[in-house]
Amino acid sequence: MPRGDKDKYTDKQKRKAEHIEEGYEAKGVSKDEAEARAWATVNKQSGGGERKGGSGQKKSPAAKAKARESSARRAVATKHGVPRPGQQLEEMTKQALMDRARQQGIAGRSTMRKGELIDALRKAA
The missing domain is CATH 1.10.720 (Transcription Termination Factor Rho, Rna-binding Domain; Chain A, Domain 1)
Structure with missing residues (x-):
């Protein structure tokens, strides 16, 4: 049985893990192994449980686009x-x-x- 509490995962992540687990069980993998592989797959694809804050999540998409545009202009100016x-x-x-x-x-x-x-x-x- 995989370690850890699954409360921090979103409903979508839980459904995805359940679907993957069913697929492994249909192939003949044991229940415990199928569950472990399913959660490993979900963790690899989405980076684990739900997160609040963190790097890159404080700027809006519009602010990020403006920063990239400004950065690109500075890079071109420096290059030339x-x-x-x-x-x-x-x-x-x-x-x-x-x-x-x-x-x-x-x-x-x-x-x-x-x-x-x-x-x-x-x-x-």
Whole structure:
């Protein structure tokens, strides 16, 4: 017999376990083994008994979608070398500086060091 109290499981989980158990018994598995396998299956599929709160359940679906959209925009901006608000040229990576120099059409950028890129970008602005 499986250990533990089943009170924390939803009615749907209990019905599912009962249905799975019946299927195993029809195949000739003993009652105890069938019940153990059924509850193991329910636990694997749904993560166990009913839970209150926890990670990821505090935000509404709309709030999650907005956060993902905002995150995606920041990722694209970072990828393309767009500085974050208030970011100084000295804080940017050389690759980000190269991308900005490319966008501004600065000649000779491929052979410049980071300091030279910063100076060229300041002169071009």
